[in-house]
Amino acid sequence: MAGSGPAGGVLVVGSINRDVTVFARRLPGPGETLIGDRVVYGLGGKGANQAVAVARSGIPVRLLGSVGNDDNGRLLRELLVGYGVDVTLLQTTDDLPSGTAHITVETAGENAIIVVPGANATTAPRLIGRFAADLTAASVIVLQSEIPANSVLTALDLLQDASCGVVLNLAPVVELPNSALGRADVLVVNATEAGQVLGAPAPRDIREAKAAASALARVARAAVVTLGPIGAVITERGGETIHAAAPVPQHVTDTTGAGDALVGVLAAGLARGAGVVDAARAAVDAATMTVVSAGATPSYPVFAPATA
Numbered sequence: 283m284a285g286s287g288p289a290g291g292v293l294v295v296g297s298i299n300r301d302v303t304v305f306a307r308r309l310p311g312p313g314e315t316l317i318g319d320r321v322v323y324g325l326g327g328k329g330a331n332q333a334v335a336v337a338r339s340g341i342p343v344r345l346l347g348s349v350g351n352d353d354n355g356r357l358l359r360e361l362l363v364g365y366g367v368d369v370t371l372l373q374t375t376d377d378l379p380s381g382t383a384h385i386t387v388e389t390a391g392e393n394a395i396i397v398v399p400g401a402n403a404t405t406a407p408r409l410i411g412r413f414a415a416d417l418t419a420a421s422v423i424v425l426q427s428e429i430p431a432n433s434v435l436t437a438l439d440l441l442q443d444a445s446c447g448v449v450l451n452l453a454p455v456v457e458l459p460n461s462a463l464g465r466a467d468v469l470v471v472n473a474t475e476a477g478q479v480l481g482a483p484a485p486r487d488i489r490e491a492k493a494a495a496s497a498l499a500r501v502a503r504a505a506v507v508t509l510g511p512i513g514a515v516i517t518e519r520g521g522e523t524i525h526a527a528a529p530v531p532q533h534v535t536d537t538t539g540a541g542d543a544l545v546g547v548l549a550a551g552l553a554r555g556a557g558v559v560d561a562a563r564a565a566v567d568a569a570t571m572t573v574v575s576a577g578a579t580p581s582y583p584v585f586a587p588a589t590a
C-alpha cells in the first residue's frame with residue numbers, strides 16, 4: 283500500500299467517550315430496576331478505543347476529536363496520554379459536555395449500550411478541514427462514524443489524492459456516496475452493519491459473510507466482515523476471500539470494544555507494511571484477547587506486532 287511505513291504513523295479521526303459499564307445478571311426490561319454486580323469506568327468511544335489499540339501495538343498514533351470543557355474531558359485527555367496516544371489534535375469545546383456511553387453487560391458477555399455523543403458532534407467538517415495537512419501526512423488514517431457523517435465524508439474527500447492507507451470502520455452505518463467509500467483501502471463492518479450497507483439481511487455464517495465481503499470489496503479496495511466468536515472474513519478486490527477464525531477465549535467477560543481493537547490492530551499492521559490479510563488475521567486474534575476482561579480500552583493488553 284502506498285504511504286505505508288511507520289514514519290507518518292496512524293491518525294485516528296473519531297469519537298471519545300466516558301464509558302460507564304455496569305455488570306448485571308441480565309439486561310433490564312422496560313420499567314425494570316435491577317441490582318448490578320459492579321461498575322467499571324473507562325475511556326471509550328470508537329475513535330479513542332481504536333487509537334489506544336494502535337498505541338498498544340507499538341505504532342505512533344494521534345487522535346483528532348473533541349471532548350467537553352468538563353471533568354470527564356480532562357480525565358479522558360489524561361487517560362489517552364497515559365495510553366501513549368498523541369492528543370495534540372484533540373479539541374476541547376465549551377459548547378457541549380464530553381460524550382458518554384452507558385453500557386450494561388450481562389453475565390453471558392452480551393451488552394446493551396446508549397451513547398450520548400455530546401462534544402463529539404463538534405468534530406465537524408470545518409475541524410477536519412483545519413487539519414488537512416496532518417491527515418495527508420499520516421501513513422494510515424482510521425475513520426468511523428460516531429462523529430457527524432459529513433465529517434467522515436470531508437476526510438475521505440481530502441484524502442482522495444493522498445497516498446495514505448485509509449481504514450474505514452462504518453460503525454454505525456451512515457450513508458456515504460460510493461465515490462467516498464471507494465477511497466477506503468479497507469472497509470471494516472460487523473455482520474449487522476454489513477447487512478445494513480448492502481440493504482440485505484445480516485450474514486449469519488461464513489459463507490454468507492464471504493458473499494457480503496465480496497460485494498463490499500466491489501466498492502472499497504478490501505473488506506473485513508467481523509463475525510463475533512466466529513472471527514472475520516477478509517477479501518481484497520480481485521483476490522480470494524478468506525476466513526480468519528477467532529481463537530477460543532478462556533471465558534467471555536465483556537465484548538465491548540472488541541471490534542475497535544480489531545480495527546486499531548489492523549491499522550497498526552498496515553502502518554508497519556503488512557498486507558491486508560496478514561494485518562487482519564493478527565487483528566482478529568488481538569480482538570479476541572480483549573473479550574476475557576471488562577471494559578473497552580481497560581481490556582486491551584499490549585498487542586504483539588503484526589509482522590510485515
Ligand SMILES: Nc1ncnc2c1ncn2[C@@H]1O[C@H](COP(=O)(O)OP(=O)(O)O)[C@@H](O)[C@H]1O
Nearest residue numbers: 472508509510511513528537540541566569570
Ligand atoms: N464472543 C467472542 N469470542 C471470541 N472472539 C470474539 C467474541 N466477540 C468478539 N470477538 C472478537 O472481536 C471481533 C469483533 O467482534 P464483533 O462482535 O464481530 O464486532 P462488534 O465489536 O462490532 O460487536 C471478532 O472478529 C473476534 O475476533
Ligand SMILES: [Mg+2]
Nearest residue numbers: 510537540541
Ligand atoms: Mg460483538
